[in-house]
Structure formats: structure tokens, C-alpha cells
Amino acid sequence: MTSLPLTPVNLDAPARRAAMPPQHLADLDLAGRQALVAELGEPRFRARQVSTHYFGRLVRDPRQMTDLPAATRDKLAERLLPTLLTPVRELACDDGATRKALWRLHDGSLVESVLMGYPDRVTVCISSQAGCGMACPFCATGQAGLTRNLSTAEIVDQAVYLAGVAASGAVAGSPPRLSHVVFMGMGEPLANYNRVVAAIRRLVAPAPEGLGLSQRHITVSTVGLVPAIRRLASEDLSVTLALSLHAPDDELRDELVPVNQRWKVSEVLEAAWEYAARTGRRVSIEYAMIKDVNDQPWRADLLGRLLAGKLAHVNLIPLNPTPGSRWDASPKPVEREFVRRLRDAGVSTTVRDTRGREIDGACGQLAAAEGSETVGTGETP
């Protein structure tokens, strides 16, 4: 496949100084919140009190924190609970089991998150950047480029907001408690490393410091920024790493995942195995099935040879349609043959469901275009 020009990857923040939002309590650990509260001349226990509302009860609106004296509440709200996300639109499909939320950030940037309910768990897919600089040609987010990194609290607040939606019983047939978070929304999480790691710490810290999720229920998906994968392996975290591989050979991966021009398949897999060894966690290998592009039997065999005997699991993603894309998903028989060959090679393989497709909420479809005329059921203004 030689039709595409190789796209330069923007690994750095844009030249224009991006407008980061005001500080929020989710940017700070509990000690940091206590110090801030003391600085404001309030007793330190207020930090725990506000944190209990936010992380423990999923109350984000200071006006509902009625156990705080009014003056204190206003002061704390201003410094600890500025509005970070303004909901623009919510779309639902799959009988309400999938919901996509579009948010406007303080500087007008738009980002999206997706809530997915299953019989045994509730997952949110959150964004780590407004836009993305990785330029993968089959991904809608990659087409618009990077606007800016999200702050730690902007990342966490997506999960807290949607945990509140789940807790209200909005996702019929699913447990009310948010259990899983995947960093598979807009952006490249490892390109916003410090803020994403801080966000993970907030998600896993027990309430009221954080949301109290299990580390094993958090997945960070990356195009394969090798130094950042190594760094993540050295944190005292054991979240699941998902690697967007999409091709087993450098020639094709250079085009599908342009960052491969910097770190080759062999290097990124080596970093993944190091991650698996350090954390004991099985690495998830993501592979979008693109008709006549990466779905040939020989590529399945090559992938099988690369992964056999490794602590890995393959997650095939039927290509989701994106605007202007000339690529299609692989036909089902081709997909089945690909799965068969991987399994024959001894590699555990599953095919991801296509949740949220009708509302452009599935993998690679998040583009945050306000007013894009995709209609889902249950649209709320």
C-alpha cells in the first residue's frame, strides 16, 4: 500500500500556548487539597468534606453541598470546583446502554466520552487530549490534529460525571457503579503523560481521595510511544496496557500508525513485553480490521509468530466508518479466518463489539464536531 503520503507526527504540544483550565480539586491529591483549603483560611477537614461529595457521592455541583456554610461553599467552589465540562449534547443508542457525551471545555475546545453498560460492568471511555497529534489515517480524531492536552481534572471529571449518570440508574440492565475506565477516547494518553498518570492515581485512590476503582479495571491505550511505555512500566501502577498495533510489519504500520516511523514494530513490542513482565498484566494488542489493507492471511500468520508465547491478547476491531474514509471493514469471513490463524498460533483473540457506531461513539469515530448530524435515539439537548 503506497497510496498515502507518510504523515509527520506531532509529538509535542502545539506551538500556540494552549489555554489550560483553572485548577480543580481533582488535580490535587488529598494532601494538596488540604493545603489549599488551609491557604484559604478554612479548616483542613473541609477538603475531605468536599472530596466526599465529589468522589464519594459523585456530586459535582457545589450548590448541592448543603452541609457547607454558604460563604465557605462559595469560596471553596471557586477554588476547588470550577466548571470544567459543559455538556453540549448527549446521544444514546443500544437501548440506552451506550451514551456519548460531548463537552465544551473552558476555552471552547470540544471533547467526547462514551459510557457503555454491560450486564456485569459499566465502562467509560474517556479523552486525554482535545484532538490528537498522532495522525492515524483511519481515525476521525487523528484527522483534525491536536488542540491541547487536557488537565488531570478535565480527564477525571469525565469519569465522575458519567459515574453519576450510571449511578442514577440511567443504564438499564447494568450495575449502577462505574467499574472500568478505558483511555480510548480522543487523544494519545501517553503524549499527555504526567496528567494522565495523575488522573489514573485519582481514579484508583479510595474515596474520598479518589474514585476507588481497581487498577486492573483501567486500560491505557497507546499508539506506541516507547519511552512512555517504559516509564509507565516503572510506576507503581498495574493498569492494563493496550497497544494499537494494526499491522505486524513496518511497511504497512508506517502508514497506518505514523509514529511507527519513529519506533518500529519490534521496538514497540519489546517495550510491551517489558511492561507485561514488570506488571504481570497481559497486554492487549488492538488491530482494526481494514479490508484488503491489513487483513491478509499472511499478516495473521506474521502477527501470530510475533505474539506466540507472549503475555498478550489480540482484540480485533472491525473498522468503524469515519467521514471521508475510503476504507471499509473486513468482510466477516476474512475476519473469521484471521481469528482462526491467530488462535492456531496459540494467541488468544477476540473481536471487539461495535458499541456506539450509530452515534459515532465507537473506536476512531470521536471527532467532537458540534452539530454533526448523526442522530441517535434518546437525544437530549
Ligand code: SAH
Ligand atoms: N491514541 C490511543 C487512544 C485511542 S484508542 C491509541 O491509538 O491507542 C482508540 C482505538 O481505536 C485505537 O486502537 C485506534 O487505533 C482504534 N481506531 C481508530 N480509528 C478506528 C476506526 N475507524 N475503526 C476502528 N478502530 C479505530
